[in-house]
Amino acid sequence: MPQKSIRQALNEALAQEMRRDPTVVVIGEDVAGGAATEGQRDAYGGVLGVTKGLIGEFGEARVIDTPITESAIMGAAAGAAVTGLRPVAELMFSDFFGVCFDQIFNQAAKFRYMFGGKAKTPLVIRTMIGAGRSAAAQHSQSPYHIFTSVPGLKCVVPSNAYDAKGLLIRAIRDDDPVVFCEHKLMYDLRAEVPDEPYTIPFGEANIVRDGDEVTVIALSRMVHYAGEAIDTLAKEGIECELIDPRTTSPLDEDTILESVERTGRLVIVDEATPRCSIATDIAALVADKAFAALKAPVRRVTAPHTPVPFAPGLEKLYIPSPERIAAAIRDVHGYAG
């Protein structure tokens, strides 16, 4: 089966859905590049090339370059969704959600409810998350926990190219607004991806590794760091189960609880800040519904409660590392009450 990067997988998902369904449109800053100028058409295809080539096949009416105004992008997309299109709107950096959050949080997320179920809002918001490029405090955050906390929004956090394609197609076909979070350091990560279109259901975690001693839950790029830590620990004889929830809303609670009931030990790895986060949410879930199974305190490996530092050395310390994850797993594994 062909190996494809996350960038290619997302591009293929968009192109296949746009071919299948003429109501699918792409809208955002530089999604084509060079609009309204004399310069090169299709110059960018998004700042990281995910939408490259779409304007050539689908034209300006379906690949819409906008001015730099997130509030207009999200407002137009939410309105288009509720009136019959399936827009895929790009919020270049998730850090910018603040300026357009009324359109997302108070409008798109509420339409179905406010109209008594008579309206649907098939809107996808593709957005970039993650630290690690020295892009500083305003371009490096991972605020998926904020989207997850809003009833009416769904939230997807893929960790590999296979999941990215299947989850994006699933998001486009969904009748509710979905925030799709792409980690900016993973676009070149490759995996086997079928050429044919396919969908992965929301709320079904992926069990990345089987193990009976410690449950490790990780999201997005942290799935790979957790995998490195687990490789190290396997050599020490500690067998971990690695779970990637893939979607934080809906969350596959059953897979998490079943695993913790078997292992009794849990480490959660989350690149976001720790207060009111997914890590904290899952810790609460387990404390509430699997308390009797726990043999050790639940450990969270997260960023500190600070802005993301610009200085590369500090930024490296900010992001959970395989070493910190391994240390937390060892602690939990060795805990004897």
Next chain:
Amino acid sequence: MSAAVTAITMPKWGLTMTEGTVVGWLKQQGQRFAEGEEILEIETPKITNVVEASSAGSLRRIVAPAGTTLPVGGLLAVVAADEVPEAEIDAFVAGFAVPEPSAVAESEAVGARPQNVEVAGRRLRYLELGEGSGAPVLLVHGFGADLNTWMFTQPAMSATRRTVALDLPGHGGSAKEVGAGDPEGLTDAVNGAVSALGIERLHLVGHSMGGAIAALVALRQPERVASLTLIASVGLGPEINASFIDGFVRASRRRDAAEVLGFLVDDPALVSRSMVEDVLRYKRLDGVTTALTKIAEAWFAGGRQSLDLTGRISALTMPVQLIWGRNDRIIPAAHAEAVATHLPVHILDAAGHLPHMEKAGEVNRLISQLIGG
């Protein structure tokens, strides 16, 4: 003049296997064994299976003890007659060239990659292995499966002849458009693939629904078919496990898929998480649920088999055999027993609906015996 010293090496089961782990040895170092005896057990992320002796000998040296992980082609043990001196065994081990992982990957890139053939405007995927002057072997999988079901069968058959394993329409890497999905339509597709691949005369091996399709190919053009092996075949009685068919068509999540796949085998431990994941990856492809629904309606409407080939199969003049697992929970072994008076029937103990995977060595021997050489 010393007798031959031979190696037992890590087998390659299926398209994606690159390494395997020794679960345990079923023979001790120094022990003698006959051809076909079980020597050791190997585990991959997908499946656990035994390695059988390809010829009689003595297990002179276990190189890879239980727990060892080796790449495909890596040295597991040395086999030789008892009179071969220890020094010669040492020299064999020392001189054994471990295949480079990159070399294995490269040979795969050239030879063992599935290809596509266009039949009536529709893409069909197939895997071709082996060559030889005899009639090729065509392997036809069952409902919901794909060419990977032959991961233990095809490598064994390909040692001496050309083999082709096909993905039926709606399955594996083939196009998901199945038309009516009925027996005639699927048989047309298989016939079309055989012609497109330039195969004149062939040996047919079919499993479950693929058994019925193989039988239909043989009934249409008996002069082309050198032999017919039907494994747990559809078409020999009305019963079919409707819970399996419905459950398989519906399953979209891991838990449901694992439950229905358990029906397939005698020992549910054979159903690995990776096997479940492969099924889900197939089922998530656009068009698969529609294709499987159509096929299920055309073949198994109302939870009964609609195709009855019992009378017609007995009239075939080429060598025919039936192979079944005694504990088959999809199609009862009683279907084979009912025709045992006029057809050779082999019922294998401790096997379910996948005897070609659960009892691969025995099934391979039976097929080889029927097709000869």
